[in-house]
Amino acid sequence: MTDQTSNAAIYAEQAFYFIERRRLDDARRVLKEGLHHFPQDPDLLFHSAQVDWLADHNDAAEATARQVLVMSPHHAPARQLLVSLLTERGEFADAELLLIELLREYPESADLYGRYSRLMLRTLHLDKAEQLAREGLRYDPEDSQCLLAAALCETARSGARPNEGLAKLLKAHPESLSGVHALVVALVDAGRIDEAHRLAQGALRADPANEHLVSLVRELRIQNHWSMKPLWPLQKWGWGASAALWVIGMVLIRGLSKSAPDVAMPVALGWLAYCVYSWVWPPLIRKIL
Amino acid sequence: MSNDDLLRPTLSDYRKPPALYNSTGFFVSAFFGGPVGAGVYAGANAWRLGRLPRDLPVIAAIVAAAFVALLELHRAGALDVLADWLGGSLGGNLGIFLRAFGMATFGAIYFLHRGFYRAAQVSGMKPMPGWVPGILAVVVGLAANVAFHGWILGHH
Numbered sequence: 212m213t214d215q216t217s218n219a220a221i222y223a224e225q226a227f228y229f230i231e232r233r234r235l236d237d238a239r240r241v242l243k244e245g246l247h248h249f250p251q252d253p254d255l256l257f258h259s260a261q262v263d264w265l266a267d268h269n270d271a272a273e274a275t276a277r278q279v280l281v282m283s284p285h286h287a288p289a290r291q292l293l294v295s296l297l298t299e300r301g302e303f304a305d306a307e308l309l310l311i312e313l314l315r316e317y318p319e320s321a322d323l324y325g326r327y328s329r330l331m332l333r334t335l336h337l338d339k340a341e342q343l344a345r346e347g348l349r350y351d352p353e354d355s356q357c358l359l360a361a362a363l364c365e366t367a368r369s370g371a372r373p374n375e376g377l378a379k380l381l382k383a384h385p386e387s388l389s390g391v392h393a394l395v396v397a398l399v400d401a402g403r404i405d406e407a408h409r410l411a412q413g414a415l416r417a418d419p420a421n422e423h424l425v426s427l428v429r430e431l432r433i434q435n436h437w438s439m440k441p442l443w444p445l446q447k448w449g450w451g452a453s454a455a456l457w458v459i460g461m462v463l464i465r466g467l468s469k470s471a472p473d474v475a476m477p478v479a480l481g482w483l484a485y486c487v488y489s490w491v492w493p494p495l496i497r498k499i500l
Numbered sequence: 501m502s503n504d505d506l507l508r509p510t511l512s513d514y515r516k517p518p519a520l521y522n523s524t525g526f527f528v529s530a531f532f533g534g535p536v537g538a539g540v541y542a543g544a545n546a547w548r549l550g551r552l553p554r555d556l557p558v559i560a561a562i563v564a565a566a567f568v569a570l571l572e573l574h575r576a577g578a579l580d581v582l583a584d585w586l587g588g589s590l591g592g593n594l595g596i597f598l599r600a601f602g603m604a605t606f607g608a609i610y611f612l613h614r615g616f617y618r619a620a621q622v623s624g625m626k627p628m629p630g631w632v633p634g635i636l637a638v639v640v641g642l643a644a645n646v647a648f649h650g651w652i653l654g655h656h
Binding site: 301303304307308311314315318329331332333334335336337339340342343346363364366367368396400449450451453454457458461465466468469 | 503506507509510511512514517518519520523526527531549585586587596599600603606607610615616618619620621622623624625
């Protein structure tokens with residue numbers, strides 16, 4: 212039995228090595244072989260679920276994760292994976308219950324506090340998200356999940372103002388994707404699209420297989436396209452800029468129609484063209500690029 | 501908040517997980533539906549956030565303040581001066597004033613829910629389509645605008 216366990220552990224270790232490097236085909240090959248010999252091994256099954264999750268085969272991943280939990284109900288990594296799967300499917304209440312259960316068993320796990328904080332942020336409970344991130348950082352001041360959650364909470368609260376949480380995250384984990392993600396979010400929020408685009412491009416060069424980064428760079432490329440530059444005020448100030456555009460247009464056109472009627476019509480047409488452009492072009496360019 | 505409070509489930513209290521209708525629908529509702537349109541859409545958002553009892557008095561107060569401000573500006577003669585400057589009568593320009601106050605109402609209520617909008621943005625959450633509350637808000641808002649238009653021209 213000990214031999215069997217250690218053999219299964221070797222397969223699991225190899226699979227983990229490949230999963231960490233996103234070599235999913237190699238991981239699948241090792242797991243297939245391992246599961247052929249040890250079909251009931253919880254760790255091999257968990258890694259198999261993990262590979263499915265990373266390959267976006269969420270239904271298969273969930274089925275396997277649940278299979279692991281039938282055999283080994285306290286398997287913490289499988290429960291954590293199930294939290295991710297439930298969150299992805301929008302079953303937030305179930306994901307929360309599972310996270311609370313895990314936190315009661317591992318009350319000093321900063322990582323779990325960070326994940327719970329992200330879930331609260333995603334379900335728009337900003338106060339609780341902040342408190343959870345703070346609580347997690349008490350146990351591990353450098354935990355990347357908690358630092359990311361704290362940075363995102365601070366971005367949500369303070370927008371373009373200097374972000375202490377983000378600075379801490381980047382200092383503790385300068386290499387992490389989480390840091391890049393938080394920084395890009397903060398830059399986009401501040402209307403600094405060009406910098407956000409360059410940063411995300413750099414991260415993509417370091418991790419070209421990352422689909423999240425690919426879609427992020429694609430979106431930023433669209434927002435940073437030369438044809439979107441005229442819409443910069445609307446990108447930066449959002450609906451406030453739209454309201455200001457309307458008020459300024461009204462006042463300017465009416466004023467000009469009295470003081471300089473010859474200029475009023477071209478200005479009105481230009482204003483109208485800009486409004487139409489701001490409505491029509493962004494969805495169109497997303498289809499084109 | 502103690503650790504026990506932190507580990508008390510929050511999401512089990514909701515029939516549906518909290519979410520927001522998209523902000524485009526909110527702006528369009530305020531633009532076409534005026535202050536009441538903005539209020540109706542904001543009410544739908546507050547309901548989806550599970551905060552309707554808490555937010556409704558504030559939303560109602562903001563909408564009422566917009567109409568009171570319009571009335572006071574009218575009593576002080578400022579609306580007539582503005583209408584004159586814009587060209588045309590008060591009746592002809594009242595729609596523009598209602599629209600401007602609709603956007604101001606949108607701004608005030610957006611500020612109230614700003615934390616939620618920003619949390620949704622930073623967590624990458626997609627807002628829900630706002631067609632149903634948007635259409636309702638525009639219809640109710642336009643009806644309110646027509647009633648206000650008729651009342652202000654009839655009584656002043």
